[in-house]
Amino acid sequence: MGLNYQLVLWNKNKKVYDRYILLFVLLYLVLFWAITLITNRNTTLETLTIRSSGTLAILLLHIILSIGPLARINTKFLPLLYNRRHLGVTMFLIALIHGGFSIFQFHMLGDVNPIYSVFTSNLDYSSLHDFPFQVLGFIALLILFAMAATSHDFWLANLSAKTWKALHMLVYVAYALIVSHVFLGAFQQETSPYMPALIGIGFVILVILHITAGIKEVRKDRQTYKASDTDWKYVCEIDEIEEDRAKIFIVDNERIAIFKYENKLSAIHNVCKHQGGPLGEGKIVDGCITCPWHGYQYLPQNGQSPPPFTEKVATYHVKIEDNKVYVLPKALEEGTEVTPAIIK
Amino acid sequence: MKKDEFYIGYIDNVPPKTKKKLKITVYILLIVVILFAIVFSLFQNKFKNSTFELTNISEITGTYHNNPYPSIRMELQPNEYKNVLLLGFGKFGAEKDIKNIENRLMSIEGQEVSIKGNLVYYNGKTLLQVADSDEFPVSKKESQLPERTINSLGEIEIEGEIIDPKCYFGVMKPGFGKIHRSCAVRCISGGIPPVFTTVNKEGISEYFMITDAKGNKINHDILEYVGQPVKVKGELEQLDNWFILKLNIEDIKLLKGNSKIYSN
Amino acid sequence: MNAGLRKRHLIFWILILIILPIIMIRAKINVPKQPIENKTYLEVNKQKPVLIKEINDMNDGLKFNFRGDNDKQISQLEVILVKPLKDASSTLFELNYNDEKGTYIGELSQTGVYRFPIKNQRLYGVLIFDEIKNDVVIKKVFQWD
Incomplete structure (x- = not known):
């Protein structure tokens, strides 16, 4: 690794x-x-x-x-x-x-x-x-x-x-x-x-x-949306996301994983850097998103692997309005720090 | 609250429900492995009891003849002769070994010789892989030897397969058919005499040494017909316990099913 | 796995789904069968009409029939070889009463039927001998009752 x-x-x-x-x-x-x-x-x-x-x-x-x-x-x-x-x-x-x-x-x-x-x-x-x-x-x-x-x-x-x-x-x-x-x-x-x-x-x-x-x-893949810079897309209700788990959202045939943890939401690209595993099917363990295939890990707020590892995945902006989760589909550069959305 | 199990490979402890489901999967895999092993081993076609005495040197004494193919004509009993075809090492005929022997002993054609080597035999036919003549020298005797006669039995048309006798009568299981075709091509190409084999509805086989229409050795010209069902035409001759078939190469016909991908 | 890879998987499996069954089925049908040749070229003596005694010994794959022109006189030993003998040569001899090699009868080679003329006698038994390896292959004593 x-x-x-x-x-x-x-x-x-x-x-x-x-x-x-x-x-x-x-x-x-x-x-x-x-x-x-x-x-x-x-x-x-x-x-x-x-x-x-x-x-x-x-x-x-x-x-x-x-x-x-x-x-x-x-x-x-x-x-x-x-x-x-x-x-x-x-x-x-x-x-x-x-x-x-x-x-x-x-x-x-x-x-x-x-x-x-x-x-x-x-x-x-x-x-x-x-x-x-x-x-x-x-x-x-x-x-x-x-x-x-x-x-x-x-x-x-x-x-x-x-x-x-x-x-x-x-x-x-x-x-x-x-x-x-x-x-x-x-x-x-x-x-x-x-x-x-x-x-x-x-x-x-x-x-x-x-x-x-x-x-x-x-x-x-059928539930797909077109990616564009400025439109926030509705994902789901907050309660639909299990604690320490994610909801997978599909845009332009690409998948975004939105994780709920410690009263926060963060969104990363669904594909693990190792072998392409579905990060959104993984779980937060010890504060890290953990890939279900081989256990590779990423910090939810910036998509970076914890040191000494160097893998990085793309992150996305996510917001909460009226208990509804929205994501901005444009991928940020891999490893970009994004402030998590806070669940009140 | 439902326990949310998550398997991480590098964590030693496997969560209990995952562990249980894993156990069931492993048992199913065990059954699959056993079933596969049984089906693929139990239902193989039966192998023939052909033999190649790889580690045993035997000695054959008889008259050497070069035609149609290098062989030793042994007298087993008064007026009962057995022709033992000679073979080289690996996928080669005996030409090189005969040349080595004749370098030392001069011509051995028609002479009584004792040759050592490894026996190959099956179903009434016997062959000898000649041993290294430096290590196992050949001896020659001057003696009055019986003439051999080759009887002509007329023209025949016959269906069967061209095989190489070293593999078929020896150590290859199976020594015929598509599986073995490449090896048969290699052997015949290397000088091992091609043999035609037929089988009747009772499963009884007959064997014919193959030569060209003039009775000369034939190797490269029939390679494309080896290891497949063919129909051949030629003159049949009998030499003691062997038949000889003098083939017309142009008359060899492949008996195929509907096999060409590109129909012309 | 991203969308591009998923599409590639789909293409591969559609191709496999179409091409493999064609190959599997066409490979198995129409396999040229091993031709059955009904004419035999090996000459065998004519069978004597009367079967006097029949001896089966399927263990060694051998059957022995004593035949004659009438039921009083044995004149032919018919040997049916069912399985190939695993020997470099196989010569058939009579078996003496002291269990030794007796009179020469004939040569056995491939599977099939052999018919040898023999004297009118109830043979004690037969012995098959490998002349090349110089050892006894099979000894068989016949039961006459």
């Missing part, structure tokens, strides 16, 4: 989270290996490694992609979101095992460079059925690598937030590539209907989750 570079700022919750990740990964691998070795004795270690790591990576990807929309739909899922990054890096490492072993197994020790072989051993690029599915997996792996490599906040600060977010939104491209990789690869030869059915169900669940969360947000 703006301090000197530390690999991971561990705390108890992250440790518990990571322990569960490790537990579930081991459980999956042990179960997969045991069931295969018992029911399909002629397997080899290479095939077992490739399949167990590949299927585990897909499962992890589905879980990771669900966390975002789940947290929008219900705040009880926020603890899953807090350390999602570790899940993502874990998923990449397991996908790397799958990709690495596959490249070794199918392309190495031959007459050409293995990466060249990945792209040229099957040249049916113009066919859907015969498409070289390994290329899809390879590109997805590159995307996941880029994301894992830049997953540390160091990169978030040094690439611009826009670049970083654009890069990390490629996870959806990776998901599409991976589903295609499996359907144009393994599922063209494995005859069980249950495997594609599971991935199909996963697809349906992810689509429903994202659409539900999306509809929820679009409904909020």
Whole structure:
């Protein structure tokens, strides 16, 4: 958080989270290996490694992609979101095992460079059925690598937030590539209907989750006003705002969070400087607005993070008239001190 | 007053209601993980009992023949012969190893030799990955050896798949089909003799060494047909326990479904 | 998350919603099936008409049928190999009464049906031997009652 570079700022919750990740990964691998070795004795270690790591990576990807929309739909899922990054890096490492072993197994020790072989051993690029599915997996792996490599906040600060977010939104491209990789690869030869059915169900669940969360947000965006310098906009009655919490007001598709605390009102921009979390869904803790995603904090009267942190968000003028709350939609420069409105 | 719970990741204590809901979520995730593991492991297609003796060196004694592909013709019993195809290391044929051997022993064509290597076998076919001839020298004998005859059985038209025998009869599971196609291409491109395999409705397979129409080795010219269902035409020959199919490359037809994205 | 990002998410998911099902469905339908070839080229001796004794041993994937031209004279041993044997070579021999390798019968290779001419006798048993690795694969004693 703006301090000197530390690999991971561990705390108890992250440790518990990571322990569960490790537990579930081991459980999956042990179960997969045991069931295969018992029911399909002629397997080899290479095939077992490739399949167990590949299927585990897909499962992890589905879980990771669900966390975002789940947290929008219900705040009880926020603890899953807090350390999602570790899940993502874990998923990449397991996908790397799958990709690495596959490249070794199918392309190495031959007459050409293995990466060249990945792209040229099957040249049916113009066919859907015969498409070289390994290329899809390879590109997805590159995307996941880029994301894992830049997953540390160091990169978030040094690439611009826009670049970083654009890069990390490629996870959806990776998901599409991976589903295609499996359907144009393994599922063209494995005859069980249950495997594609599971991935199909996963697809349906992810689509429903994202659409539900999306509809929820679009409904909020509907109540939007145009930003202009001088017009005060009516937000709500004072009593509608809970103590130490905020009301989110939407202007020009941007969101303003108006917090009530210690008989005062202050308004800041809704988007947290860290990862874009919804500050208006946060809470005042120890006098600071606290983001519900990773706990980043800002002082309500000026939108600045308490020292030694240096993040700043934009602030807005807010006033109270007849127990009604009004906000001036024009954003002030980030970190501008604004006198809070006093509740009599 | 309703307790307003708020989860902050770096605060050790997790508020109680949040903790309870978290526990339920973790149990659901546990079930999902177990279900996924069971479905993806239990319902895999059954693997064949093909074998590659990676750590065991065996010795094969018989007559060396270079055509159609480097092989040793063993006499198992009077008048019963088994042809063991020779392979190189990795995804390569045995050409380099044969050259090394012939540098030391002169020509071994038609001679009785003892070669050491790693056995590959499945379903009645046996192959040998030749061991490093510096470490495991090959010995040659001067002896009266039985002539081999290759019987011609006429023109046939047949449907099946072109596979590489090292992977199919050995350690790749699966060693055929789309999943394995890239590896089969690599192996055949590296000199491993291509083999045609068919299956009948009882699940019984037959195997044919593939050459071109003149009976010469064929590798790069059939790469685009490897690992897919094809229909081929050619002259059928029999050599002891192997069939040989002398293909016309122009007559290889891919048996496809409706697969092209761009219809022409 | 700001409005621009929300729009980008929406675009991605609409694209995924349209493109992925097309790929998933088209990938699974019309997969070229493994062709079934009904002609066989391996020559097998003709089956003798009368089945005199049938022995199933599905554990090793082997079935043995003793056949003849009439029900008094055994002249053919029919071996049906159901599962591939996991051996470098598999030669079939008669099994002697002292449990040793006896007369050579024939070669077994891939799965399928084999028919070997044998003398008229109630075979004590058979033995499958791997000539390359020089060891016994299977020993089977037959029950004649």
